Amino acid sequence: MKDDRVADPAAEPAFDGHHRPEWVPERAGEAEGFTTNVMPGIKSRHDGLPGGTSVETTIYPATGKRPELTVDEYVDGVLSGNRSILARAITLVESNAERHREKAQEMLTRLLPHAGQTIRVGITGVPGAGKSSVIETLGLRLCERGHKLAVLAVDPTSSVTGGSILGDKTRMEQLSRNRGAYIRPSPSGGVLGGVARKSRETMIVCEAAGFDVIFVETVGVGQSEITVRSMVDIFLLLQIAGAGDELQGIKKGVMERCDLVVVNKADGDNTLRAEAARADYDRILHYLQPSTEGWKTRALACSAYTGDGIDEVWAAVEAFRANTTASGVFEKRRQQQNLDWMHNLVLEQIKRSFYGNANVRLNMPAIERQVIGGKISPTQAATLLLALEADKDGVCVMPPEASP
Numbered sequence: 001m002k003d004d005r006v007a008d009p010a011a012e013p014a015f016d017g018h019h020r021p022e023w024v025p026e027r028a029g030e031a032e033g034f035t036t037n038v039m040p041g042i043k044s045r046h047d048g049l050p051g052g053t054s055v056e057t058t059i060y061p062a063t064g065k066r067p068e069l070t071v072d073e074y075v076d077g078v079l080s081g082n083r084s085i086l087a088r089a090i091t092l093v094e095s096n097a098e099r100h101r102e103k104a105q106e107m108l109t110r111l112l113p114h115a116g117q118t119i120r121v122g123i124t125g126v127p128g129a130g131k132s133s134v135i136e137t138l139g140l141r142l143c144e145r146g147h148k149l150a151v152l153a154v155d156p157t158s159s160v161t162g163g164s165i166l167g168d169k170t171r172m173e174q175l176s177r178n179r180g181a182y183i184r185p186s187p188s189g190g191v192l193g194g195v196a197r198k199s200r201e202t203m204i205v206c207e208a209a210g211f212d213v214i215f216v217e218t219v220g221v222g223q224s225e226i227t228v229r230s231m232v233d234i235f236l237l238l239q240i241a242g243a244g245d246e247l248q249g250i251k252k253g254v255m256e257r258c259d260l261v262v263v264n265k266a267d268g269d270n271t272l273r274a275e276a277a278r279a280d281y282d283r284i285l286h287y288l289q290p291s292t293e294g295w296k297t298r299a300l301a302c303s304a305y306t307g308d309g310i311d312e313v314w315a316a317v318e319a320f321r322a323n324t325t326a327s328g329v330f331e332k333r334r335q336q337q338n339l340d341w342m343h344n345l346v347l348e349q350i351k352r353s354f355y356g357n358a359n360v361r362l363n364m365p366a367i368e369r370q371v372i373g374g375k376i377s378p379t380q381a382a383t384l385l386l387a388l389e390a391d392k393d394g395v396c397v398m399p400p401e402a403s404p
């Protein structure tokens with residue numbers, strides 16, 4: 001693809017390898033300690049990786065503002081596996097701006113036929129369970145075997161607390177340096193629904209870019225696990241032995257949503273305890289409804305540190321894939337997920353258009369005050385608000401507010 005944003009070479013003097021700036025004395029170079037020749041700067045931004053500038057990069061005019069790409073450029077860039085365009089495509093998908101939304105959807109429609117030939121693996125567990133360590137150890141092995149791995153995160157806490165449980169430390173350092181892997185932190189801003197939409201769409205972009213294994217990581221808090229379950233093929237619950245509350249997963253019903261329980265940190269002094277915990281989980285799982293039809297949820301033990309058991313975890317993922325593909329459950333689940341996603345998007349759109357309606361916004365504060373003050377019931381208020389939205393003339397049908 002021709003890139004016309006690169007600075008015009010004609011505008012720069014040709015470099016003959018001996019460029020002498022005008023301030024260099026005539027006989028400099030013969031005298032010791034005087035630098036004479038000036039090397040030209042690197043024309044593209046270095047990607048920081050050893051072995052030269054293999055990544056396609058571009059320099060931009062000094063305004064600092066990058067020109068917007070066309071949908072064609074996004075699609076071509078993503079399909080050819082161009083990392084910098086991939087990152088920009090994801091940024092486009094994550095944007096909340098209305099004008100980006102349309103472009104993102106056009107791009108996604110074109111990328112969709114190239115996505116899907118993957119395994120989508122969800123992974124959850126309390127902070128500290130070792131999610132990033134396991135993904136790193138497993139991910140490096142998968143890269144070695146020629147897989148291309150994208151790691152996405154769904155972390156709704158980033159919008160609630162302003163910080164992020166998943167993103168506040170240097171994570172997966174080795175994996176992030178591996179050319180076979182791409183790690184994208186949780187999109188920020190907005191409610192979980194928004195974060196989930198962005199992650200789903202990011203997944204499509206990564207798949208179209210040739211990543212064949214997708215990890216979607218989430219923290220073991222509340223709704224985010226249900227959200228991630230709804231976008232992956234197989235769901236892993238990472239546990240640790242002796243965390244004080246072995247039944248934590250059961251209470252929250254997470255164990256009924258997962259396909260594999262993996263007890264991490266089975267190393268050193270902890271090996272026996274981890275094995276005992278694994279056996280306990282296996283016993284408990286026996287009494288629970290499996291999450292996937294035709295697949296018996298099982299418990300494994302591993303260590304992200306020593307690598308023990310890591311291959312077995314992946315073997316179980318492969319077995320799950322083979323088993324559910326043969327039974328048709330794999331495809332059926334993806335179809336159902338797409339339908340659920342569609343319905344979610346409809347609801348999201350309805351909500352956005354309702355709360356964005358000028359008449360609704362104008363009258364909302366007064367109606368809220370009336371509900372708080374017990375002047376009208378929530379049901380009456382909802383009916384009123386819906387009528388306000390439907391009122392094309394923008395006439396306020398609010399009952400007069402009682403003076404305070």
Ligand code: GDP
Nearest residue numbers: 126127128129130131132133264265303304305
């Ligand atoms: P996350 O919050 O679930 O992503 O957990 P991390 O991967 O950041 O790991 C939390 C802590 O547990 C870190 O201090 C890790 O070094 C440690 N850890 C992770 N995996 C293992 C393991 O297999 N064995 C041991 N002994 N420690 C581990």
